Amino acid sequence: MPGLVPDEACDYLFKIILLGDSDVGKTCVVHRFHSGHFRERHHNTIGVDFSVRSLLLDGKKVKIQVWDTAGQERFRTITQSYYRSAHGAILAYDLTRRSTFESIPHWIHEIEKYGAANLVIMLIGNKSDAVDKRQVLFEDACTLAEKHGLLAVLETSAKEAQNIEEVFTLMAKELIARNTLQLHGENPPNSIYLDSRPVIASQSPEKSPCLC
Numbered sequence: 001m002p003g004l005v006p007d008e009a010c011d012y013l014f015k016i017i018l019l020g021d022s023d024v025g026k027t028c029v030v031h032r033f034h035s036g037h038f039r040e041r042h043h044n045t046i047g048v049d050f051s052v053r054s055l056l057l058d059g060k061k062v063k064i065q066v067w068d069t070a071g072q073e074r075f076r077t078i079t080q081s082y083y084r085s086a087h088g089a090i091l092a093y094d095l096t097r098r099s100t101f102e103s104i105p106h107w108i109h110e111i112e113k114y115g116a117a118n119l120v121i122m123l124i125g126n127k128s129d130a131v132d133k134r135q136v137l138f139e140d141a142c143t144l145a146e147k148h149g150l151l152a153v154l155e156t157s158a159k160e161a162q163n164i165e166e167v168f169t170l171m172a173k174e175l176i177a178r179n180t181l182q183l184h185g186e187n188p189p190n191s192i193y194l195d196s197r198p199v200i201a202s203q204s205p206e207k208s209p210c211l212c
């Protein structure tokens with residue numbers, strides 16, 4: 001995979017960028033993944049923040065660099081310069097604010113314009129703990145994801161630690177699968193789906209993960 005960096009201390013190093021409107025909870029998602037905690041109040045991100053965490057997946061050490069970008073429009077020129085070297089992008093919306101979901105096609109367009117051609121894209125609907133304030137149906141997110149060929153949709157809660165590990169694990173496994181198949185030369189880039197399927201999963205217990 002272009003841009004994959006070999007590292008002595010790990011088997012894989014993946015760069016994953018988080019994008020989405022301001023206040024959807026990107027920093028809280030990253031913080032939960034990185035530290036295991038939820039911090040109620042963050043300052044809005046200025047430009048891009050960077051963190052690293054390693055996972056052990058199927059006996060392989062996978063280092064994940066997460067770039068948490070500012071959602072505010074005034075930082076757009078800075079954040080766009082980070083798209084190109086990312087292997088994966090996580091697009092986040094706030095499922096209690098419809099407008100942040102309606103921005104997702106814009107974020108997809110941005111990635112298509114500035115990101116690498118074979119970037120893996122996932123969608124997350126954050127704040128799934130706020131059930132009474134829901135403004136976006138999970139089904140609508142699935143429809144959007146299918147329309148744009150995204151890898152998966154998951155509803156997350158940084159506050160209650162729901163689906164956070166799953167998001168990054170799923171992304172890492174997909175990147176490993178694509179990378180492995182490319183190394184073996186079994187398929188040309190951009191057409192590697194043998195070992196991976198789009199996954200659509202809500203956080204809510206009544207909805208079981210839907211594989212398509």
Ligand SMILES: Nc1nc2c(ncn2[C@@H]2O[C@H](COP(=O)(O)OP(=O)(O)OP(=O)(O)O)[C@@H](O)[C@H]2O)c(=O)[nH]1
Pocket residue numbers: 020021022023024025026027028029039040041042043044045046069070071072126127128129130156157158159160
């Ligand atoms: N209820 C609930 N609130 C959350 C959750 N995640 C984040 N928040 C709240 O949402 C607000 C915005 O969170 P941030 O993580 O700063 O949002 P952001 O997307 O990084 O914002 P920018 O840095 O401006 O792009 C904060 O008040 C958080 O406490 C969640 O899972 N549930």
